[in-house]
Amino acid sequence: xxxxxxxxxxxxxxxxxEFQKALAEIGVSGLTVTKxxxxxxxxxxxxxxxxxxxxxxxHERMKIEIVVSTVPVEAVLEVVKNxxxxxxxxxxxxxxxxxxxxxxxxxxxxxxxxxxDHPKEK
Amino acid sequence: xxxxxxxxxxxxxxxxxxxxxLFYGGMVRSKNVLSTAMYSFSSxxxxxxxxxxxxxxxxxxxxxxxxxxxxxxxLHSVGFDPNATYSDAIPHTLFMxxxxxxxxLTVAIISGAFAERMNFAAYLIFIILWSLLVYSPVAHWVWGxxxxxxxLGALDFAGGNVVHISSGVTGLVLAIVLGxxxxxxxxxxxxxxxxxxxxxxxxxxxxxxxxxxxLTIDNVAMAAFVNTNSAAAAGIIGWVxxxxxxxxxxxxxxxxxGAIAGLVSITPAAGFVTVGSALLIGFLGGAICFWAVFxxxxxxxxxxxxxxxxxxxIGGIWGGIATGLFATTKINKLGADGxxxxxxGLLGKQLIAIGSxxxxxxxxxxxxxxxxxxxxxxxxDEEQEYKGLDLTLHGEKAYHD
Numbered sequence: 001x002x003x004x005x006x007x008x009x010x011x012x013x014x015x016x017x018e019f020q021k022a023l024a025e026i027g028v029s030g031l032t033v034t035k036x037x038x039x040x041x042x043x044x045x046x047x048x049x050x051x052x053x054x055x056x057x058x059h060e061r062m063k064i065e066i067v068v069s070t071v072p073v074e075a076v077l078e079v080v081k082n083x084x085x086x087x088x089x090x091x092x093x094x095x096x097x098x099x100x101x102x103x104x105x106x107x108x109x110x111x112x113x114x115x116x117d118h119p120k121e122k
Numbered sequence: 123x124x125x126x127x128x129x130x131x132x133x134x135x136x137x138x139x140x141x142x143x144l145f146y147g148g149m150v151r152s153k154n155v156l157s158t159a160m161y162s163f164s165s166x167x168x169x170x171x172x173x174x175x176x177x178x179x180x181x182x183x184x185x186x187x188x189x190x191x192x193x194x195x196x197l198h199s200v201g202f203d204p205n206a207t208y209s210d211a212i213p214h215t216l217f218m219x220x221x222x223x224x225x226x227l228t229v230a231i232i233s234g235a236f237a238e239r240m241n242f243a244a245y246l247i248f249i250i251l252w253s254l255l256v257y258s259p260v261a262h263w264v265w266g267x268x269x270x271x272x273x274l275g276a277l278d279f280a281g282g283n284v285v286h287i288s289s290g291v292t293g294l295v296l297a298i299v300l301g302x303x304x305x306x307x308x309x310x311x312x313x314x315x316x317x318x319x320x321x322x323x324x325x326x327x328x329x330x331x332x333x334x335x336x337l338t339i340d341n342v343a344m345a346a347f348v349n350t351n352s353a354a355a356a357g358i359i360g361w362v363x364x365x366x367x368x369x370x371x372x373x374x375x376x377x378x379x380g381a382i383a384g385l386v387s388i389t390p391a392a393g394f395v396t397v398g399s400a401l402l403i404g405f406l407g408g409a410i411c412f413w414a415v416f417x418x419x420x421x422x423x424x425x426x427x428x429x430x431x432x433x434x435x436i437g438g439i440w441g442g443i444a445t446g447l448f449a450t451t452k453i454n455k456l457g458a459d460g461x462x463x464x465x466x467g468l469l470g471k472q473l474i475a476i477g478s479x480x481x482x483x484x485x486x487x488x489x490x491x492x493x494x495x496x497x498x499x500x501x502x503d504e505e506q507e508y509k510g511l512d513l514t515l516h517g518e519k520a521y522h523d
Contacts, residue, residue: 048312049149050367050379050429051416 004099004111006067007076010038011084011092013062023066026075027033029117032065042090059090067099069112124211124338128220134330135223137167137323142230145320146237149375149428152312153510154238155520160443161233164246169226169253175223178218180258182208185253185268189259191322207267209337225257227331228285234428235293236300238309239507242515244500250488256483259377260288264475276475277449277457277468279346280335282390282441283479290435293426293479295487300501302425304508314375320379325354329384342454345391350385353392353404357384360408368416376412379433383411386437391445394457399448403441411437439476446472 011019013035020031037058044057068076073096085091104114143162147155169177179194194200197218205214206314208353229249233240261284263271271283278284305308311317332350336343361380362372387407395403415432446469449460459465494500506514513519 048365048371048373049309049375050373050432051365051369051412052310052420053369054308054310 004067004069004102004115005073006065006097006099007073008095008097009064009080009084009092009097010036010061011064012090013060015084016062016064019064019079022079022083023076024085026079027028027071028066028068028076030066030115032064034063036061036063040090040092042088067102067115069115124209124452125213125216126337128212128216128334131330131334132216132220132223134327134488135220135334136327138223138227138327138331139230140322141323142227143320145317145324146234146428148313148315148317148320149311150237151510152521153512153519155312155316155512156516156518157242158233158237160242161237161245162230165226165229165233166311168246168249170222172250172253173225173331174218174220177253177258178221180254181261182218182266182521183267184267185262186342187273188263189266190262190266194277200405204227207265208265211338217337218331222263224281224285224331225253226260228257228281228289229253230413231289231430232284232296234291234430235297235426236356237427238511239300239303239427240296240499241291241499241502242511244494244498247494247498248490248500251494252487256288256292256486257284260284260479260483263478264311271475271478274471274474275458275468277394277445278390278442278472278475279340279393279445280332280389282386282438282445283475286386286389286434286438287442287476287479288483288515290431290433290438292487293430293434294424296491297393297424297426297431299488299491303424304427304504305425306427311375317375318378321382325378325381325385328354332385332389336393342393342456345395345397345453348397349388349392349395352397352400352433353384353388354381354409355384356401356404356410357381357387357411360384360405360410361410361412364412365416372415379411379415379429380408383408385435386434387412387441387444388436390441391448394445394449394454394460396448396450396453399444399450403444404450406444407437407440410440427430439480442472442476443469446470 038061039057042059044055047054080094102114103110139162143159147159150158172195176195179192180190183190183194186189200214200218202213204210209219263269264278264284333343333347336346358377358380361383362376365376384404384407387403391417411433414436415429447461449457450463451457451459458468461469
């Protein structure tokens with residue numbers, strides 16, 4: 001089993017830049033970000049068109065995927081706690097998965113090496 | 123000078139129909155925006171031709187009390203010289219073109235009622251028959267030489283009966299006969315800024331519509347100008363005040379809808395009332411139309427998709443009644459006094475004009491629809507409705523990601 005871990009975070013989009021900055025400080029620079037829609041405990045929004053109500057509880061969210069090896073998972077979770085938590089419904093969720101393998105397409109490097117920003121000079 | 127003024131007014135009214143295309147187009151879902159705009163553009167194509175061939179003749183040529191004649195088909199006898207029955211100042215051809223823009227616009231307004239579900243081929247056949255069998259006769263009743271409502275003394279300055287009540291009632295009938303959209307509850311406007319641009323063009327064009335109906339620049343035309351703008355502004359306040367009270371939020375779509383409600387309401391009265399009356403007519407028009415769209419439509423469960431009836435039908439009926447209440451010969455010597463100026467008779471005439479228009483238009487529309495139904499389906503099938511009319515009927519998409 002490799003020591004690669006994928007952390008998937010679904011959260012509000014408005015704190016993303018703060019979160020990204022804090023991640024860079026602990027050495028995480030590679031992120032995959034997807035605009036997402038989701039529902040949870042947060043209350044719905046009401047749209048009104050000529051008085052016709054349309055209630056929707058699907059909210060705009062951001063899904064951030066990170067794969068780490070040398071950076072401890074707990075450090076990432078600490079950043080999540082410090083930058084994303086408001087205590088209100090809608091803060092989101094974190095999912096953690098083991099990853100079988102990582103391959104960097106440009107160099108063919110595998111595993112931990114594939115995750116480094118600057119490939120070793122050979 | 124009159125001819126230049128009327129030429130400009132004609133251009134303004136012409137712009138209202140593309141305006142309707144954008145106004146309605148923005149209010150449907152993204153999969154139906156092109157098909158909705160097509161309703162307006164095909165009315166420009168078809169009614170333009172129909173009008174010079176025979177429509178104008180049926181509406182305005184000398185005939186009986188109910189319809190004109192074929193004397194002016196292909197504009198025979200319609201030339202540069204003024205026709206004194208309608209105006210001794212502007213070319214007869216110009217008057218014909220001005221009236222053409224009304225005939226086109228009226229058809230385009232109807233399309234709001236059945237947007238997102240009517241079969242395009244059936245629509246084309248419908249507007250040909252409707253324009254000849256409904257629009258031309260009603261225009262003749264109200265404005266035509268010898269028309270019975272004109273002789274009766276009912277007042278309709280710029281087309282409350284002819285344009286707004288007739289299109290609104292037709293829209294209501296079509297909405298009921300076609301039935302509700304499958305996803306009526308989930309259908310919300312895909313592009314309100316587009317609807318805003320369209321609404322602005324419609325408002326802009328309305329100055330040509332109402333002011334030009336004086337057919338000359340005089341005191342009546344300027345009264346109509348002031349009244350039109352005042353009523354539109356008051357319509358916004360009326361609509362949004364009620365909306366804010368009931369739904370707790372003032373909306374942009376509400377402001378533009380309120381302006382149109384005010385404009386519809388003042389149309390029959392524009393050249394007959396004082397500015398104070400115009401403000402009241404517009405304000406109440408905004409409030410009444412909001413009530414019709416918000417409450418009446420929900421209660422009776424018809425699916426008037428873009429509120430052709432709620433705005434034009436209801437607003438036009440209120441405007442016709444208001445003309446009977448507020449008209450005064452102080453503003454227009456050729457008009458009449460209304461109830462509040464000591465003449466109850468005018469209100470009776472207005473009610474006759476409104477009632478007869480509603481009944482005639484509704485019955486004739488039902489007959490036309492059922493005749494078309496014998497030959498082709500008037501509604502698209504469920505799959506087409508689900509995929510959207512742009513792709514299934516016209517083979518194009520408005521937006522590519």
